[in-house]
Amino acid sequence: xxxxxxxxxxxxxxxxxxxxxxxxxxxxxxxxxxxxxxxxxxxxxxxxxxxxxxxxxxxxxxxxxxxxxxxxxxxxxxxxxxxxxxxxxxxxxxxxxxxxxxxxxxxxxxxxxxxxxxxxxxxxxxxxxxxxxxxxxxxxxxxxxxxxxxxxxxxxxxxxxxxxxxxxxxxxxxxxxxxxxxxxxxxxxxxxxxxxxxxxxxxxxxxxxxxxxxxxxxxxxxxxxxxxxxxxxxxxxxxxxx
Numbered sequence: 001x002x003x004x005x006x007x008x009x010x011x012x013x014x015x016x017x018x019x020x021x022x023x024x025x026x027x028x029x030x031x032x033x034x035x036x037x038x039x040x041x042x043x044x045x046x047x048x049x050x051x052x053x054x055x056x057x058x059x060x061x062x063x064x065x066x067x068x069x070x071x072x073x074x075x076x077x078x079x080x081x082x083x084x085x086x087x088x089x090x091x092x093x094x095x096x097x098x099x100x101x102x103x104x105x106x107x108x109x110x111x112x113x114x115x116x117x118x119x120x121x122x123x124x125x126x127x128x129x130x131x132x133x134x135x136x137x138x139x140x141x142x143x144x145x146x147x148x149x150x151x152x153x154x155x156x157x158x159x160x161x162x163x164x165x166x167x168x169x170x171x172x173x174x175x176x177x178x179x180x181x182x183x184x185x186x187x188x189x190x191x192x193x194x195x196x197x198x199x200x201x202x203x204x205x206x207x208x209x210x211x212x213x214x215x216x217x218x219x220x221x222x223x224x225x226x227x228x229x230x231x232x233x234x235x236x237x238x239x240x241x242x
Contacts, residue, residue, distance in 0.1 A: 008198035010191040011068035011091045011153070013205060021206070022214070024058050030074075034122050035130075038137045041074040042081050049084065062086055062213045065148075066205070069093075069161065069190065070120050072152075073139070076169055079150065080142035087212035089151040089205055092161045092190055095169035096140040100162070101127050107159020107189075143172045149179040151208045153201060160190040181208070181222060203237060 004016045015025040028048040032040040053060045067075040068091035075090040094100045103112045116123050123133050135141050154166025166182055173180035185197040192198045210216040221236030
C-alpha cells in the first residue's frame, strides 16, 4: 500500500483527503472480458462494492463513484447499469464510441480506431462488423436509465479524449432532465496541469460528493451555475445565504 499525500487533484479524488473527511475509499481491480468492457467493469466494481458494504460499516445509501479517462468512461457507463451509487464524477469520459471511433487523438494525431478495436475497449471488431457492441458499451445510448447525479470534467485542449465526448453526455443528460454538471478548464489537457485549476476541481468535487453523500448544503455553482461572462471571476463555492 502506497501513501498518497494530500494534494490538489489533476483529475481524481485524493484518497487520503477523503478518508480524513469520513469517506471509505475503495479502489477496485477490474478483469476484462473481450468485447464487453462495460459488463466487465460492472461485474468487478459492483461485486466489490457489495463486499465492502457487507463487511465494513459503510452506508449503502451513500455510495459514490469516481474515475478519470478510462475510469471516467466506466463511471459514466456504470450509472446506466445500476442505481446503486448516489453520486458519480466522471473525468474525460468517452460517451459515444461511434463518434469517438471516427476521430483522432488531438495530441498525437493517432487515429482513434485502435482504441476501440484492440486497446482498452477490447471490442475486437469494427463499428461496421459489430455495431451492437458499440451501442452496448456507449453510455450515451443508455442515459434514460440514469438516476445518479453526475459531475463531469472535460477540457477543451484534451489531447487524448476529444471534449465533445463529455459534451454529448452532458447534453443528453440535460435533455432527459437529469442532474448533470460539466466543468471545462480552458486551454488545459486530459489531466489538469495548472495549479489554480487543480485547486478548483478539488474544491468542486468535494462539494459535490459532500452534498450528495454527507448531506451538506449544495454550493451556488451547483444550483445556479456560472454564466460564461463570470467564468474566472465568480466561483460559486458559497452555499445559499452565505
